[in-house]
Amino acid sequence: MARKKIREYDAKRLIAEKLGLDYNAVLVTPEADLENLPLWTHTIKLTVKPDQLFGKRKKHGLVLLNADLEQAKRFIKENTNKEVTLGKATDKLTHFLIEPYLEHEEEYYLSIVSGRDHDIINFSEEGGIEIEENWHKIKRIEVPTLKDIKDLDLNVSENIEQFIKSIFEIFREENFCYLELNPFTIKDGKVVILDTVAQVDSCSVKTEFPKPFGRKIYPEEKLIENIDSNSGASLKLTVLNPNGKIWNILGGGGASIIYLDMITNLGKGNEIANYGESSGNPSTEECYQYAKAILELMCKNNGKILFIVGGIANFTDVRDTFKGFSRALEEFTGQLKQNNVTIFIRRGGPHYLEGLELIRKTCANLGLKHYVHGPETSMPEIIKIAEESLS
Amino acid sequence: MNSCELFNKSTTTFFYNLKAKPIQAMLDFDFLSKREIPSVAAIIHPGKKGYHKTFFGNSEILIPIYGDIKEAANKHPQTSSLINFASFRSAYRSSKEALLTDSIKIITIAAEGMAERQSKELLALAKQNNKIIIGPSTVGGIVAGQFRVGNAGGENENILKAKLYRPGSVGLVSRSGGMMNEFFHIISRAADGIYEGIAVGGDQFPGSTLLEHMLRYEANPHIKIIVALGELGGDAEYEIIEAKRSGKLTKPIIMWVSGTCASIFPWEVQFGHAGAKAGSEKESAQAKNRALSEAGIIVPESFEKFEETIKEEFKKYAQYEDIMEEAPNIGERRKTNFTSTISDDRGEELTYNKVPISKIISEGQSLGEVIGLLWFKKKLPDYFTKFIDMCLVICADHGPAVSGAHNSIVAARAGKDVVSSLASGLLTIGPRFGGAIDEAMKHFREACDNGLSASGFIEEMKKKGILIPGIGHRVKSKKNPDKRVELLKDFSKNFTSTKYLDYALAVEEVTLQKAENLILNVDGCIGVMLLDAISSEFSKEEVDEIVEIGYGNALFALSRSVGLIGHILDQKRLKEGLYRHDVGDVMYG
Numbered sequence: 009m010a011r012k013k014i015r016e017y018d019a020k021r022l023i024a025e026k027l028g029l030d031y032n033a034v035l036v037t038p039e040a041d042l043e044n045l046p047l048w049t050h051t052i053k054l055t056v057k058p059d060q061l062f063g064k065r066k067k068h069g070l071v072l073l074n075a076d077l078e079q080a081k082r083f084i085k086e087n088t089n090k091e092v093t094l095g096k097a098t099d100k101l102t103h104f105l106i107e108p109y110l111e112h113e114e115e116y117y118l119s120i121v122s123g124r125d126h127d128i129i130n131f132s133e134e135g136g137i138e139i140e141e142n143w144h145k146i147k148r149i150e151v152p153t154l155k156d157i158k159d160l161d162l163n164v165s166e167n168i169e170q171f172i173k174s175i176f177e178i179f180r181e182e183n184f185c186y187l188e189l190n191p192f193t194i195k196d197g198k199v200v201i202l203d204t205v206a207q208v209d210s211c212s213v214k215t216e217f218p219k220p221f222g223r224k225i226y227p228e229e230k231l232i233e234n235i236d237s238n239s240g241a242s243l244k245l246t247v248l249n250p251n252g253k254i255w256n257i258l259g260g261g262g263a264s265i266i267y268l269d270m271i272t273n274l275g276k277g278n279e280i281a282n283y284g285e286s287s288g289n290p291s292t293e294e295c296y297q298y299a300k301a302i303l304e305l306m307c308k309n310n311g312k313i314l315f316i317v318g319g320i321a322n323f324t325d326v327r328d329t330f331k332g333f334s335r336a337l338e339e340f341t342g343q344l345k346q347n348n349v350t351i352f353i354r355r356g357g358p359h360y361l362e363g364l365e366l367i368r369k370t371c372a373n374l375g376l377k378h379y380v381h382g383p384e385t386s387m388p389e390i391i392k393i394a395e396e397s398l399s
Numbered sequence: 400m401n402s403c404e405l406f407n408k409s410t411t412t413f414f415y416n417l418k419a420k421p422i423q424a425m426l427d428f429d430f431l432s433k434r435e436i437p438s439v440a441a442i443i444h445p446g447k448k449g450y451h452k453t454f455f456g457n458s459e460i461l462i463p464i465y466g467d468i469k470e471a472a473n474k475h476p477q478t479s480s481l482i483n484f485a486s487f488r489s490a491y492r493s494s495k496e497a498l499l500t501d502s503i504k505i506i507t508i509a510a511e512g513m514a515e516r517q518s519k520e521l522l523a524l525a526k527q528n529n530k531i532i533i534g535p536s537t538v539g540g541i542v543a544g545q546f547r548v549g550n551a552g553g554e555n556e557n558i559l560k561a562k563l564y565r566p567g568s569v570g571l572v573s574r575s576g577g578m579m580n581e582f583f584h585i586i587s588r589a590a591d592g593i594y595e596g597i598a599v600g601g602d603q604f605p606g607s608t609l610l611e612h613m614l615r616y617e618a619n620p621h622i623k624i625i626v627a628l629g630e631l632g633g634d635a636e637y638e639i640i641e642a643k644r645s646g647k648l649t650k651p652i653i654m655w656v657s658g659t660c661a662s663i664f665p666w667e668v669q670f671g672h673a674g675a676k677a678g679s680e681k682e683s684a685q686a687k688n689r690a691l692s693e694a695g696i697i698v699p700e701s702f703e704k705f706e707e708t709i710k711e712e713f714k715k716y717a718q719y720e721d722i723m724e725e726a727p728n729i730g731e732r733r734k735t736n737f738t739s740t741i742s743d744d745r746g747e748e749l750t751y752n753k754v755p756i757s758k759i760i761s762e763g764q765s766l767g768e769v770i771g772l773l774w775f776k777k778k779l780p781d782y783f784t785k786f787i788d789m790c791l792v793i794c795a796d797h798g799p800a801v802s803g804a805h806n807s808i809v810a811a812r813a814g815k816d817v818v819s820s821l822a823s824g825l826l827t828i829g830p831r832f833g834g835a836i837d838e839a840m841k842h843f844r845e846a847c848d849n850g851l852s853a854s855g856f857i858e859e860m861k862k863k864g865i866l867i868p869g870i871g872h873r874v875k876s877k878k879n880p881d882k883r884v885e886l887l888k889d890f891s892k893n894f895t896s897t898k899y900l901d902y903a904l905a906v907e908e909v910t911l912q913k914a915e916n917l918i919l920n921v922d923g924c925i926g927v928m929l930l931d932a933i934s935s936e937f938s939k940e941e942v943d944e945i946v947e948i949g950y951g952n953a954l955f956a957l958s959r960s961v962g963l964i965g966h967i968l969d970q971k972r973l974k975e976g977l978y979r980h981d982v983g984d985v986m987y988g
Contacts, residue, residue: 010603096666098665153522183515222666262630265630266578277660278663285670287577320581321577322551322577356581
């Protein structure tokens with residue numbers, strides 16, 4: 009749970025609703041029927057752009073402006089499921105936003121960032137795609153956490169001041185962490201938001217978040233997300249590279265990163281199949297489900313190395329968690345053996361001796377290659393032990 | 400306490416939310432560290448009160464439980480810390496209340512998943528009130544040999560292995576709680592162990608930052624070197640760099656920022672901690688490690704080299720003194736099935752609420768004073784004990800015809816022994832005989848506290864169909880007043896407050912207009928005066944408890960036992976035979 013991006017469509021719809029305005033827009037999904045668009049799309053000129061959490065769309069030539077409905081439909085049809093590469097991420101275009109096209113002169117910039125002691129407003133009368141070049145013209149206003157924006161004088165023209173204050177209140181009420189309106193303009197005395205980027209705090213906003221561009225979502229990840237949201241413990245799973253040989257059942261938010269750092273340091277980062285962590289004393293059943301999801305993916309994708317490693321837990325019961333992991337291992341014996349999987353284990357914490365003994369027995373009974381270590385073996389040492397198998 | 404110390408050997412804390420395991424873990428640490436007093440002063444658990452039984456060493460102790468923060472803080476004004484184990488749903492509210500409680504200075508929040516805006520508000524409130532927050536989403540920390548927060552440091556075996564029961568000279572700070580524990584071990588191998596270790600928590604905006612704790616370590620003369628573990632995401636490390644550059648941090652710092660793997664992943668990976676995601680190149684682990692190193696902070700070549708680097712640097716800046724101090728053995732523990740908090744017969748001398756019996760005798764203490772010790776568990780003021788004595792005398796007997804005495808007499812005449820005959824009489828005490836004190840206390844208190852007028856109260860009781868307990872007498876009336884009530888009323892001039900008595904007399908004034916015998920009777924008078932006395936001497940919660948348990952009727956039962964025994968002895972002396980009721984006196988329907 010943390011800061012998560014939401015779609016432009018959802019952000020604008022929420023803002024319009026809070027401001028009591030109409031928001032004419034259509035989010036076209038792959039399942040949408042393009043022959044059944046609302047009436048207004050037939051009568052005015054349109055703007056069409058992908059809405060998949062990535063920016064700089066204009067610079068990538070992915071924004072269609074001043075189009076009639078037929079042009080818009082053609083643009084969407086041509087681009088749907090088209091593969092696009094942005095930086096390191098490659099993904100298909102699936103979601104498009106249709107809005108009324110608006111001829112406009114001024115382009116204003118507004119962003120609000122949630123900082124440690126303040127919420128920071130950045131405003132410029134020269135917004136648009138050149139904002140980074142014009143960054144020195146930005147007006148920056150810091151609003152302390154406990155200060156009401158109503159009590160501040162922003163020193164901008166009155167209708168813009170009103171607008172910024174309303175947006176700021178929505179920002180706080182709706183638990184935004186980042187909100188960028190670039191640009192917005194004023195047409196016939198009314199503010200119109202043209203482009204939006206938004207992040208919200210997933211601890212307070214309970215919704216299904218769209219996936220980051222370039223990431224494929226696996227059902228196993230969804231399952232773990234579901235278990236996580238219903239548990240007092242923390243259980244996370246992210247598949248990074250299903251073709252990687254190295255699969256990981258990691259313990260602890262901090263230790264989990266360090267293990268992947270060390271594997272990367274050996275030059276094996278491209279073999280890391282997944283990230284994940286469990287912490288906060290998950291139950292045996294939760295651990296069983298967690299390990300099962302990872303083993304399922306691992307066996308399907310022909311993984312070779314399994315790390316069940318973590319730090320020295322403060323209060324996560326190693327015996328209970330390893331009971332769950334052992335049960336899952338037993339279920340996948342055949343495939344693990346067939347794939348000639350080697351297991352490396354290192355963990356400390358409450359009841360670790362019993363936990364380690366249990367999993368050692370399980371591995372031995374199943375005839376799996378295994379290395380089982382406790383806290384006397386340091387975190388780097390277990391990676392060293394595994395080094396040979398990794399190359 | 401120095402400002403560079405959050406906790407020391409005499410620090411005590413509140414523990415919010417009754418969680419037996421971490422509380423026991425803290426007390427075990429206390430024992431292993433040879434603390435004289437347990438670190439948990441009290442437990443706060445909404446809707447609960449009483450005591451929690453737990454081990455300190457191998458003997459059991461009782462930790463008081465309070466229903467809210469305010470009451471706990473009133474009772475323990477010296478307690479400066481609160482460890483909040485509330486869930487993320489309620490942690491904001493309770494932490495805010497703690498921040499606004501003057502005596503509580505340091506709040507540790509364990510909950511994971513607190514909304515960012517709530518964390519920010521708590522943080523701003525803490526700054527406003529000059530308080531310190533550790534967390535949210537943290538396991539806390541340890542000052543070796545002095546104080547432990549919750550589960551930090553794991554099981555006792557771990558405390559011993561990582562030598563956390565006695566101070567070393569390394570200051571440790573980390574985002575991650577798991578890694579903090581890992582480093583307790585690393586530092587016990589590579590150096591002489593930690594002096595203090597804090598995990599600030601993995602959230603976006605931890606209540607206190609890595610730097611804030613490092614600045615404390617800088618000011619703490621016991622700490623020779625500082626070890627810190629950062630993470631990708633956020634800009635906490637750049638604050639450290641600035642402090643290092645401006646000369647605010649001069650002690651050797653060994654620091655590593657984890658998350659170097661993130662750069663090879665195809666998209667921005669959200670790691671386990673909410674704050675662990677690099678939004679920009681500057682927030683990446685590589686950039687931070689580079690910048691730290693450029694600022695003169697010792698950055699190991701990789702995490703793998705961390706332990707070795709600590710070892711080398713420690714040698715340069717501190718001397719390893721092998722502290723031979725051993726931790727005491729906890730020994731065998733045996734759980735008890737009973738708890739007693741009023742008297743102790745195990746020592747040389749019997750004590751009543753810790754007062755030796757010889758002292759009670761030599762001071763010539765009255766039964767009222769002993770009741771203070773054994774019932775109210777404290778030395779009551781003079782007027783209060785005299786009032787009790789007076790009640791005991793006034794209610795001791797009311798002639799042979801009242802139902803309790805009658806039953807005792809019948810039992811005694813049936814040949815039953817003294818104790819059985821007494822029981823027979825005592826068992827008669829109830830709502831219609833002698834047992835109206837508790838009910839009178841309950842109703843008068845509720846009405847008076849709710850601000851009902853006298854006639855409003857009478858009206859309401861009538862609507863409910865309840866006769867007002869403590870009002871009305873069979874024989875006595877306005878013209879023929881009850882002398883006992885007169886004596887009690889007269890004594891009330893010694894009271895510090897007569898709020899409830901005044902209220903009851905106002906009610907009596909109204910009821911007397913309806914009938915002559917609707918006077919405030921002796922039960923009612925004792926009830927309201929007892930209310931006045933306890934309300935002056937005890938907190939609202941304690942008064943709630945006294946009224947609910949039923950101290951009023953207990954007082955009557957004790958007093959009347961004197962008279963009942965008198966009647967029994969009288970009958971036995973008179974050799975009275977079996978009593979059989981006259982059938983002529985019974986109508987057979």
